[in-house]
Amino acid sequence: MADQTKRRHWLEHPATQNFLIPIFAVVLSFAVGAIFILIVGQNPFQVYSVLFSQTLGTSYGIGQLLFKTTPLIFAGLSVAICFKAGLFNIGAEGQLQIGAFMTALVGMYTVGVPAFLEIPLLILAGMIGGGIWGFIPGYLKAKTGAHEVINTIMLNFIAAALVSFFVTNLFNVPATVHTPEIAPTGKIPRFDTIFSSFSGSPVNFSILIAILAAVAVWYYVDKTRYGYELRVVGLNSKAAEYGGISVAKNIILSMTIGGAIAGLVGTNYVMGYKYYFEEGFSTGTGFMGIAVALLGNNNPFGVILAALLFGMLEYGGLVINTMVPKELVSILQAIVIIFVISSNKIFRKILVNFIKKRTLRVND
Amino acid sequence: MPYAVELLNITKRFARTVANDEVTLKVQSGTIHALVGENGAGKTTLMETLYGLYQPDAGIIRIHEKEVSIKSPHDSIRNGIGMVHQHFMLVGPMTVLENIVLGAETTRYSLLDLKKTTAEISELGGRFSLTVPLNEKVENVGVGIQQRVEILKAIYRKADILVLDEPTAVLTPQESTQLFRILSELKDEGKTIVLITHKLSEVMAISDHVSVMRRGKIVGEVETASTSPEELAEMMVGRRILLRVEKNDRKAGDPVLSINNLSYIDKRGVNILNNVSLEVASGEILGIAGVEGNGQSQLVECITGLLKPTTGSMSVDGIQIAGLTPKEVFARGLAHVPEDRIKRGLVVEMDVAENLILGLHMQKEFGTGLAMNLKAIEENARFLITKYDIRPMNPDALARGLSGGNQQKVIIARELSRNAQVIVASQPTRGVDIGGIEFIHRTLVEARDAGKAILMISADLNEILSLSDRIAIMYGGQIVKIFPNNKVKESELGLYMTGSKRGSSQKASDG
Known part of the structure; x- marks a missing residue:
């Protein structure tokens, strides 16, 4: 055992800790959630077992879960890449509204374009729409120092009002609050068109775009020279300045990329599910993206895992609706977020103490 | 002579490093005891344990030959221990008087009794030549005064054992001399002083005993009178050290970096740099000495593109660089060792x-x-x-x-x-241990011998004197004097640095 004192304890590696700590937080928040379930007079084991079996135990449940996960991945990646540049993007909600609307708008006017052009075109439209909505606060921050948190919040209001006006007055099917359908060639197929076991669930191949986006973000941030610049700006803007890296350029760039990724949400909802843009389609997905990025430690693959968890909770809320009030799931989601945010320091301390005790015992 | 402080077999661990390993340190009452060692040797940890900021994992503390338990700074103050930290613990917007009494206020009817307090502190100040402007705000007085405020603060709390952590790190040579005079007077009054430092010249100048720490252990204790800086340095590092940089005289080549009439006015309209002109030739080290805050930082930032000079021109090898971005300046053959490695470098x-x-x-x-x-x-x-x-x-x-040295x-x-022709090195060895300093100095001299033009800015006069081929002095945003060689006395430099003396020449190339 003596050689253990020289070697680094496996629990001490930052990568292990970054992985373990969110898991601790999630487990603990489920435990706290159980108290609330008890309060409403239900058996937590029963509720949780229904929650897990109905979401993870059937292919229909998994399909629903993945459908909810897809937009969360986009929103989480959007927030995460901005975090990497040291920016807090609260504006994913507005960016995804504009992006999804652009996708629907271009889609309704391009009937007859072949699929191999139409699908990329609509994806691009969403990215441009979201990208513009990210560029604006990025530009303002870079040129005037105006704080991105305030400006992205304001742009969320503007985006919501704009698309609401458009889909009730200008581009709507009469007497509805949604646009006409997009060109049939722009539709992304559902899983159930190929795998019949997913029958009825709206999950579609846009989730592959989400996974692709995660890989792209990982590669860009960790492996490219521009990603290096972005990380330096995020970690130490004064060192960036010193090293000849333009802080302004990278702020604008990362906000624009973040916005463009959020703008991809339309691939799931507009291209893969409803085939039109409808007012109120996003119930705070962009804000959930902040929690997803946080839980995923701003790591693209962590974002995927976190999005799966929140996707499960979102669909799980509907599943256990008959047993407990659906507000309980909102509470559970909020508890997870609170634990994750506040747990980092506490759990790290517990880990350090644990390691210390062990090594001391070995020393004696 | 009785002991004022006895630290017996103190062990302090942090996670897996042992900061103090069965350290025993005995300080005789009424003496100045220097504690030297490289960065990370455990000096500050040991003293902060004495001051109650850390609890030792093992060991005994005795004060005036009585065992005591020190669980917090409150306990140590009660035992007559005062500590002046490296970074002062003062409240800037409050007055000197308020800072001194903070936490130990004399009150009358639960109101501050300023009259009585003022009298007490004036008396104390007079006794130890610790003159301070009591009603001035701390943020408006210089660091030398701030340090006196810290010392007064400790004495006001009836400290008779005073621990000073690297007290001269921020002082000019003149201020250091004054500090040492104050410390001698405190000693004559019977106070015991522990001085943490790594400047060996100070140890030799003022202390009675020296303890040397290396890697968490005391590796030697000697009487100052019977040792030498070389011996101490060897104990600190564990091998022979060249305190003086070995450097051959060398004929400088043609000027490579030229700065002409450079001025910089900041956002508030303050004239930070005022017509600075300098030339640095290939194969020479031009050292810029000066008290910090006299425009050195801005000069470096103007040269390296981090600031845009208001007027003036600069060139590397004849190519203009004034107003370019850092990236463009790098591309024209300049390298930059910034003054703050954590913030910038x-x-x-x-x-x-x-x-x-x-x-x-x-x-x-x-x-x-x-x-x-x-x-x-x-x-x-x-x-x-x-x-x-x-x-x-x-x-x-x-x-x-x-470690700081390895970061540097x-x-x-x-x-x-980068293989640049011009190297601008700002505070190249700040916070670096002796071994690291030796290495960095050697590296800079090698670069000079290889024909680089080096502009070095340093607040450390030893460094300026031992490395520079020529020395320029900055005061109030101007170059007030250029010495054509490094055969100058420290005190002479000090006079120019504090503005007491000004050179007639402003030309850069009078070497």
């Missing part, structure tokens, strides 16, 4: 390999197109780590985990790997 959350390409990351060898050439980056790191003896020898180690070596390695 490094991204501490990144690993050593990534830090070794900061500013070089867009060069072809480290990647083309989108992708970085990770293999080349790693090879570059391995090469520089070996060449500059950076520890740990691991390209993946986070820069945060390196990362920056020096990177900047020299």
Whole structure:
């Protein structure tokens, strides 16, 4: 055992800790959630077992879960890449509204374009729409120092009002609050068109775009020279300045990329599910993206895992609706977020103490 | 003579490092005891344990030959111990008087009794020649005065054992001399003083005894009168050390960096730099001495493109660089060792390999197109780590985990790997231990011998005197004097640095 004192304890590696700590937080928040379930007079084991079996135990449940996960991945990646540049993007909600609307708008006017052009075109439209909505606060921050948190919040209001006006007055099917359908060639197929076991669930191949986006973000941030610049700006803007890296350029760039990724949400909802843009389609997905990025430690693959968890909770809320009030799931989601945010320091301390005790015992 | 402080077999561990390993230190009452050692040797930890900021894992503390239990600074103050930290613990917007009494106020009907307090403090100040402007705000007085406020604060709390952590780090030579005079007077009044330092000249000048720490242990205790700086340095590092840089006289070449009438006015309209003109030739080190805050930082930032000069011109090898961005300045043959390695020079959350390409990351060898050439980056790191003896020898180690000396070596390695003609090095060895200083100094001299033009800015006069071929002095945003060689007395430099004396010549090349 003596050689253990020289070697680094496996629990001490930052990568292990970054992985373990969110898991601790999630487990603990489920435990706290159980108290609330008890309060409403239900058996937590029963509720949780229904929650897990109905979401993870059937292919229909998994399909629903993945459908909810897809937009969360986009929103989480959007927030995460901005975090990497040291920016807090609260504006994913507005960016995804504009992006999804652009996708629907271009889609309704391009009937007859072949699929191999139409699908990329609509994806691009969403990215441009979201990208513009990210560029604006990025530009303002870079040129005037105006704080991105305030400006992205304001742009969320503007985006919501704009698309609401458009889909009730200008581009709507009469007497509805949604646009006409997009060109049939722009539709992304559902899983159930190929795998019949997913029958009825709206999950579609846009989730592959989400996974692709995660890989792209990982590669860009960790492996490219521009990603290096972005990380330096995020970690130490004064060192960036010193090293000849333009802080302004990278702020604008990362906000624009973040916005463009959020703008991809339309691939799931507009291209893969409803085939039109409808007012109120996003119930705070962009804000959930902040929690997803946080839980995923701003790591693209962590974002995927976190999005799966929140996707499960979102669909799980509907599943256990008959047993407990659906507000309980909102509470559970909020508890997870609170634990994750506040747990980092506490759990790290517990880990350090644990390691210390062990090594001391070995020393004696 | 009785002992004022006895630290017996003190052991203090942090996670897995042992900061103090069965350390025994005995300080005789009424003496000045110097505690020396490199950064990270455990001096400050030991003293902060005495002051109650840390609890020892093992060991006994005795004060005036009685065992005491010190659980907090409150306990140590009660036992007559006062500590002046390296970074002052003062409240800027409050007056000197308020700072001194803070936490130990004399009250009447639960109101501050300022009259009585003022009288008490004036009396104390008079006794120890610790004159301070009591009603001035702390943020408006100089660091020398702030330090006196700290000392008064301790004495006002009836401290008779005073611990000072690197007290001269921020002082001019004149201020240091005054501090030493104050310390002698305190000693004559029967106070006991423990002085943490790594400046050996100070140890020799003022202390009675010296204890040397290395890697958490006391490796020697001697009477100051019977030792020498060389012996102390050897004890500190564990091997022979060259305190003086070996440097041959060398004929400087043609001017490479020329600065003409450079001025900089900041956003508030304050004239920070005033018609600065300098020339640095290839194969010479021009040292700029000065008390910090006299425009040195802004001069460096103007040269390296971080600030835009208001007027004036600058060139490297005849090519204009004034007003260019840092990237463009680098491309024209300039390297920059910034004064603050944590704030500017490094991204501490990144690993050593990534830090070794900061500013070089867009060069072809480290990647083309989108992708970085990770293999080349790693090879570059391995090469520089070996060449500059950076520890740990691991390209993946986070820069945060390196010692100050090794962090500085990362920056020096990177900047020299640019192969630039001009090197601007600001405070190249600040916070670096003796072994590291020796290495960095040797490296700079080698670069000079290889024909580089080096502009070095330093607040450390020893460094200026031992490395420079010529010495310029900055005061109030101007170059007030240029000495054509380094055969100058420290006190002479001090007079120019404090503005007491001004040179007639403003020309740069009067060497």
